[in-house]
Amino acid sequence: MARESGTGIRRRAVITGLGVIAPGGNGRKAFWERITSGVSAIRGITLFDPAGLRSRIAGECDFDPEAHGLGPRDVRRMDRCVQLGVAAAREALEDSGLDLGSGAHNPERVAVSMGTAIGPATRMESEYVVLSDRAKLWVVDHTYVMPYSYESLIPSSLAVETARLAGAEGPVGLVSNGCTTGLDALGHAAALIEEGSADIVVAGSSDSPITPTAVAAFDVIRATSPNNDDPAHASRPFDLHRDGFVLAEGAATLIVEELEHARRRGAHIYCEISGYAARSNAFHMAALKNDGLDLAEAIRVALGRAGVAPEDLDYINAHGSSTPQNDRHETNALKAALGEHNACRTPVSSIKSVIGHPLGAIGSMEIAACALAIEEGAVPPTANLHTPDPDCDLDYVPLTAREQRTDTVLTVASGFGGFQCAMVLTR
Amino acid sequence: MSAARAVVTGIGVVAPNGLGAQAYWQATLSGRTGIRPIGRFDTDGFPLRLAGEIDGFTATDHLRQFRVMQTDRMTHLAVAATAMALSDAGLDPADDVPEYGFAVATASSIGGAEFGHRAIERLWSEGPRKIGAYQAIAWFYAATTGQIAILHGMKGPGSVHAAEQAGGLEAIAQARRALRDGARAAVTGGTEAPLDPGALVGQLPNGRLNLGADDPATAYAPFAATARGHVPGEGGAILVLETAEAARDRGTRVHGTLAGHAATFDPAQGLGRPPALRRAIQLALADAALSPADIDVVFADALATRADDRAEARALCEVFGPYGVPVTAPKSMTGRLYAGGAALDTATALLALRDQVIPPTVGVDRTAPDCPVDLVIGQPRAARLRHALVVARGYGGFNSALVVAGA
Numbered sequence: 080m081a082r083e084s085g086t087g088i089r090r091r092a093v094i095t096g097l098g099v100i101a102p103g104g105n106g107r108k109a110f111w112e113r114i115t116s117g118v119s120a121i122r123g124i125t126l127f128d129p130a131g132l133r134s135r136i137a138g139e140c141d142f143d144p145e146a147h148g149l150g151p152r153d154v155r156r157m158d159r160c161v162q163l164g165v166a167a168a169r170e171a172l173e174d175s176g177l178d179l180g181s182g183a184h185n186p187e188r189v190a191v192s193m194g195t196a197i198g199p200a201t202r203m204e205s206e207y208v209v210l211s212d213r214a215k216l217w218v219v220d221h222t223y224v225m226p227y228s229y230e231s232l233i234p235s236s237l238a239v240e241t242a243r244l245a246g247a248e249g250p251v252g253l254v255s256n257g258c259t260t261g262l263d264a265l266g267h268a269a270a271l272i273e274e275g276s277a278d279i280v281v282a283g284s285s286d287s288p289i290t291p292t293a294v295a296a297f298d299v300i301r302a303t304s305p306n307n308d309d310p311a312h313a314s315r316p317f318d319l320h321r322d323g324f325v326l327a328e329g330a331a332t333l334i335v336e337e338l339e340h341a342r343r344r345g346a347h348i349y350c351e352i353s354g355y356a357a358r359s360n361a362f363h364m365a366a367l368k369n370d371g372l373d374l375a376e377a378i379r380v381a382l383g384r385a386g387v388a389p390e391d392l393d394y395i396n397a398h399g400s401s402t403p404q405n406d407r408h409e410t411n412a413l414k415a416a417l418g419e420h421n422a423c424r425t426p427v428s429s430i431k432s433v434i435g436h437p438l439g440a441i442g443s444m445e446i447a448a449c450a451l452a453i454e455e456g457a458v459p460p461t462a463n464l465h466t467p468d469p470d471c472d473l474d475y476v477p478l479t480a481r482e483q484r485t486d487t488v489l490t491v492a493s494g495f496g497g498f499q500c501a502m503v504l505t506r
Numbered sequence: 507m508s509a510a511r512a513v514v515t516g517i518g519v520v521a522p523n524g525l526g527a528q529a530y531w532q533a534t535l536s537g538r539t540g541i542r543p544i545g546r547f548d549t550d551g552f553p554l555r556l557a558g559e560i561d562g563f564t565a566t567d568h569l570r571q572f573r574v575m576q577t578d579r580m581t582h583l584a585v586a587a588t589a590m591a592l593s594d595a596g597l598d599p600a601d602d603v604p605e606y607g608f609a610v611a612t613a614s615s616i617g618g619a620e621f622g623h624r625a626i627e628r629l630w631s632e633g634p635r636k637i638g639a640y641q642a643i644a645w646f647y648a649a650t651t652g653q654i655a656i657l658h659g660m661k662g663p664g665s666v667h668a669a670e671q672a673g674g675l676e677a678i679a680q681a682r683r684a685l686r687d688g689a690r691a692a693v694t695g696g697t698e699a700p701l702d703p704g705a706l707v708g709q710l711p712n713g714r715l716n717l718g719a720d721d722p723a724t725a726y727a728p729f730a731a732t733a734r735g736h737v738p739g740e741g742g743a744i745l746v747l748e749t750a751e752a753a754r755d756r757g758t759r760v761h762g763t764l765a766g767h768a769a770t771f772d773p774a775q776g777l778g779r780p781p782a783l784r785r786a787i788q789l790a791l792a793d794a795a796l797s798p799a800d801i802d803v804v805f806a807d808a809l810a811t812r813a814d815d816r817a818e819a820r821a822l823c824e825v826f827g828p829y830g831v832p833v834t835a836p837k838s839m840t841g842r843l844y845a846g847g848a849a850l851d852t853a854t855a856l857l858a859l860r861d862q863v864i865p866p867t868v869g870v871d872r873t874a875p876d877c878p879v880d881l882v883i884g885q886p887r888a889a890r891l892r893h894a895l896v897v898a899r900g901y902g903g904f905n906s907a908l909v910v911a912g913a
Contacts, residue, residue: 131633132635133635187782196646197645197646198647207623207630208630211630214626214627214628215631217547217623217703218549218551219703221552221707224707224710226711228708228710228711229708229711232705233615233670233901234647235615235673235901239901239903242903246773246774246777248773249769249770251770252669253667253668254668255614255646255667256664263665274683291634292622292637294634295634295637296641299635299641300642302642356663357663357664358662358663359610359661359664361661363656364643364652364653364656365642365643373661376661494648495643495646495652496648496652496655496664497652
């Protein structure tokens with residue numbers, strides 16, 4: 080997707096830093112160990128009392144804000160999803176070796192591209208409960224409103240706080256495209272690099288939907304798994320007995336940098352963002368057509384922009400949400416885009432089998448997983464895949480991680496609203 | 507951003523002082539305000555009593571009943587504006603645009619406020635199973651783009667952008683990128699429906715709203731010494747963009763061209779670095795390959811707090827000189843519309859370019875001495891208009907600037 084700039088020099092976007100806050104382990108190392116172990120991080124909900132719900136399990140982060148450099152004032156100002164995103168950004172900046180406060184980098188050339196599907200849901204709800212006196216008042220009692228209340232009502236706070244951490248003065252934005260959000264935020268970051276609007280982009284996504292309202296909203300439409308008795312096996316993408324996704328929280332923030340800028344400072348380069356495309360199915364807010372043709376179109380365009388042929392792919396990171404319809408839809412999309420032969424010979428796996436589905440956060444977490452797969456020469460497994468669904472007949476890397484040279488990776492996403500996205504990452 | 511010829515071929519407006527571009531434009535030129543006592547909830551005991559509220563909008567006039575039930579007012583307004591914009595463009599998405607060639611990029615800042623409020627109220631009063639089946643697809647920020655794509659079969663890139671009041675320009679800039687990347691057409695802009703007590707309450711402590719104001723005529727007085735904050739409003743605008751080539755092929759009328767855009771972010775206070783609004787304007791001009799002298803009117807962000815007005819006036823003076831360019835804020839008749847605000851300003855700029863007239867700012871007798879801008883006050887001003895600049899600032903430090911050229 081790189082293009083000629085006015086000077087004829089092609090600007091390319093590479094990833095030079097990673098930070099992850101995830102169920103089962105915070106930090107990129109713990110995250111990689113967890114998703115390659117195939118050991119589930121799903122448990123009974125502890126963040127609130129889930130009594131009365133059909134699905135009472137989730138992927139929760141064990142997150143101590145103080146351990147991630149957030150003081151009491153930060154915690155008062157930031158919703159949990161903002162805290163997770165900022166903690167991930169702090170790790171990514173450290174990992175990149177960029178010292179943005181040092182004066183070595185022009186802040187006007189530093190951008191931010193963040194994403195969230197539902198934003199500050201936790202704080203929005205806790206504030207509401209107080210101001211409405213537990214839903215007794217429609218016109219809420221304004222005398223109890225907190226000073227930072229507006230920050231907890233608008234999703235752009237995630238981008239604002241990330242920009243302040245990074246000292247960014249270039250373009251700062253936030254996308255909210257449901258469950259494809261993370262891919263879209265990184266796709267936008269690559270576009271900012273390629274068009275010349277920035278040299279460094281702090282990019283990622285965060286969501287923390289383990290709140291009564293968000294959990295209930297998915298529960299009531301039976302989108303989430305009711306496997307409360309066996310949380311560890313509830314998220315089982317591509318398995319015949321899958322019965323819905325498992326809601327989770329998390330964040331990943333990455334440093335996206337212009338290739339020559341990264342080379343000049345001797346930065347460690349994980350991989351290049353070489354192609355990205357977004358399409359819509361224009362079909363239904365929640366349902367998917369079985370044929371997967373719209374996701375297939377996004378995959379074809381992303382591969383074309385990357386100049387990558389289907390047979391060159393070493394690994395595909397699936398959306399693999401563990402809902403009956405998604406996993407079929409996605410399998411068909413991969414076959415339609417890559418051809419039956421290439422789809423069947425390429426390892427495909429879903430890290431949601433281990434950490435669950437943190438909505439908009441997952442896209443950037445999956446890109447982090449892909450960058451680490453390229454780095455480590457291994458691909459994570461699809462945990463809990465014991466009984467293959469006859470309609471899902473690709474190589475899903477069941478149960479155990481696989482060591483293999485991994486140079487060229489495709490990651491895909493699909494979400495409520497009909498959004499379909501694909502991104503290609505290359506060594 | 508590299509030069510991309512994105513032209514506007516359709517305008518749809520849902521504003522407190524007019525439904526439809528023509529009604530809105532007539533009201534705006536005649537200085538008729540849409541700011542009025544809030545009717546959407548009982549403001550007894552609530553410190554905010556005025557807002558720009560849309561009168562006479564019936565969702566079922568624009569959406570089928572089942573879809574009205576599945577969506578929030580923000581989406582109702584956007585769907586109505588989209589139909590107006592497509593009709594204005596004379597564009598049939600199914601026949602005139604290739605299958606994956608129609609992009610949708612809208613802005614949102616508050617989300618589906620009333621819908622979410624009702625759902626959360628039911629949950630906390632009646633239990634979690636009473637939340638309602640559509641909360642998962644109605645409240646979230648992406649709902650509007652998804653619904654527009656479904657209603658019109660638009661299968662190009664879809665996206666939603668949040669940067670508070672700057673979000674509308676971010677969405678328009680993204681739609682322009684989509685055209686640059688191969689789309690033939692795009693629906694873009696934004697609407698907001700924030701007149702819900704649960705959504706408004708969060709803004710009460712931030713010092714930006716004119717609390718206690720009772721006179722709609724003077725409640726929102728940007729750049730005046732009497733400025734005491736703004737009033738909120740609902741609504742926005744949706745535009746249809748096409749590549750210049752696609753518009754030419756169809757032989758359709760063009761309202762104007764999106765000539766340049768840029769976004770910046772303000773440094774934290776205490777670092778000794780200058781605010782970044784001026785740089786956003788300069789970068790947008792550079793993107794459009796224009797100089798300040800080419801800009802004939804500025805649609806201001808106009809927060810109407812003294813400090814924010816001074817900061818905006820300073821940025822405009824640094825680029826254009828004191829009283830160097832006509833400036834206006836028709837949002838003084840609608841209130842600030844958040845994600846819908848800058849989209850409506852862009853629509854207004856296009857209408858001004860079409861009719862060669864600058865719409866007025868109301869509620870202001872004269873500008874404050876520390877805001878040396880040539881504010882168009884009270885009456886419209888006829889002028890030769892080639893290019894307009896739209897400026898937007900989003901809460902927390904977002905700056906965005908868009909240059910629009912006449913047809």
